[in-house]
Amino acid sequence: MLKTFSALIIRFGLVPWGHAVLKVYLSLVKLEPVNEEGFRKFLQDGNRVIAGVWHQRILGVLNYAGQFGGYKPSVMISRSRDGELIARLIERLHFRPVRGSSSSHGREALAAMVHDLKEHPFAVHALDGPTGPRGVVKAGLIRMAQLSGASIVPVYISCSRFWQLRSWDRFIIPKPFSTVRVRFDDPISIPDDLGAESFEAVRQRVEAFIRENQDAEDKRWGWSNLLCG
Numbered sequence: 001m002l003k004t005f006s007a008l009i010i011r012f013g014l015v016p017w018g019h020a021v022l023k024v025y026l027s028l029v030k031l032e033p034v035n036e037e038g039f040r041k042f043l044q045d046g047n048r049v050i051a052g053v054w055h056q057r058i059l060g061v062l063n064y065a066g067q068f069g070g071y072k073p074s075v076m077i078s079r080s081r082d083g084e085l086i087a088r089l090i091e092r093l094h095f096r097p098v099r100g101s102s103s104s105h106g107r108e109a110l111a112a113m114v115h116d117l118k119e120h121p122f123a124v125h126a127l128d129g130p131t132g133p134r135g136v137v138k139a140g141l142i143r144m145a146q147l148s149g150a151s152i153v154p155v156y157i158s159c160s161r162f163w164q165l166r167s168w169d170r171f172i173i174p175k176p177f178s179t180v181r182v183r184f185d186d187p188i189s190i191p192d193d194l195g196a197e198s199f200e201a202v203r204q205r206v207e208a209f210i211r212e213n214q215d216a217e218d219k220r221w222g223w224s225n226l227l228c229g
Contacts, residue, residue: 019092035184039051049121049123077090123150
């Protein structure tokens with residue numbers, strides 16, 4: 001059903017209309033940024049950044065994300081039909097889509113993202129990729145940071161009230177008049193000389209750290225196991 005809906009929006013050129021509707025809807029949601037100033041200062045000091053977000057949390061911050069459009073951040077987007085819709089949407093936020101994913105043209109897209117980070121300071125990446133598994137930090141994020149020299153900045157998005165879809169990621173839709181809290185964590189540096197075993201150990205540590213902090217944010221609203229439950 002969602003694929004058919006995406007196809008119709010693209011076919012009839014309804015992306016601008018859909019974006020307008022989404023902006024109005026999300027204007028009913030209160031945003032509560034935390035440590036945004038520290039994040040901006042890190043960027044302004046000349047550092048390269050990969051902002052990592054969980055796939056299931058993206059919707060609630062689309063309006064807010066537009067505030068970072070001046071940096072023209074890159075985003076890896078899948079080549080699927082749904083990916084085409086998302087690519088056109090994020091272009092309206094002045095983000096730059098790089099097409100490909102861990103399951104389709106992944107190496108080419110990763111190489112493109114690494115090259116882009118050497119020219120531009122800011123990228124956004126879904127921690128668990130376009131297809132999951134949910135709550136698992138993909139190796140591509142670690143490899144991207146390792147090869148580009150960019151730091152990973154986890155971004156924790158939590159919501160006071162929401163609906164949750166039955167999709168693979170249990171996608172979260174904030175309810176009107178709810179509050180979405182967005183917390184920027186401290187940068188995580190990835191060594192550039194990791195062997196296979198140490199690479200996986202680092203990936204697991206990053207995953208455990210981000211999951212623990214995301215769960216702590218959710219517990220502020222009384223929720224638990226939203227990410228992996």
